[in-house]
Amino acid sequence: MTIFGCVSPGTTVLILVALPIFVLPAYFLLTKMDVKGVSMETEYSAIPNSPLNSTADEKSPDLTYKDKLLLVKENLIQFMALSI
Numbered sequence: 001m002t003i004f005g006c007v008s009p010g011t012t013v014l015i016l017v018a019l020p021i022f023v024l025p026a027y028f029l030l031t032k033m034d035v036k037g038v039s040m041e042t043e044y045s046a047i048p049n050s051p052l053n054s055t056a057d058e059k060s061p062d063l064t065y066k067d068k069l070l071l072v073k074e075n076l077i078q079f080m081a082l083s084i
Contacts, residue, residue, distance in 0.1 A: 005012075063071075 007015075
């Protein structure tokens with residue numbers, strides 16, 4: 001906030017300290033509101049149902065070492081964000 005809002009560091013700290021105070025009232029106001037969404041009721045008999053083509057004996061193929069490293073590489077940023 002000090003860079004983008006051009007406010008002093010002291011003001012930034014005061015704003016950030018006051019922010020959690022507004023979270024609880026906003027939460028209670030949102031839970032008290034009567035929000036009615038549009039829901040379409042469907043009978044289960046109207047939904048087509050067909051058996052699966054696969055058998056229970058089939059095994060999923062094991063991932064190779066290269067595939068595992070590729071998955072780790074793709075998800076590394078999310079893991080780092082969670083751990084910081």
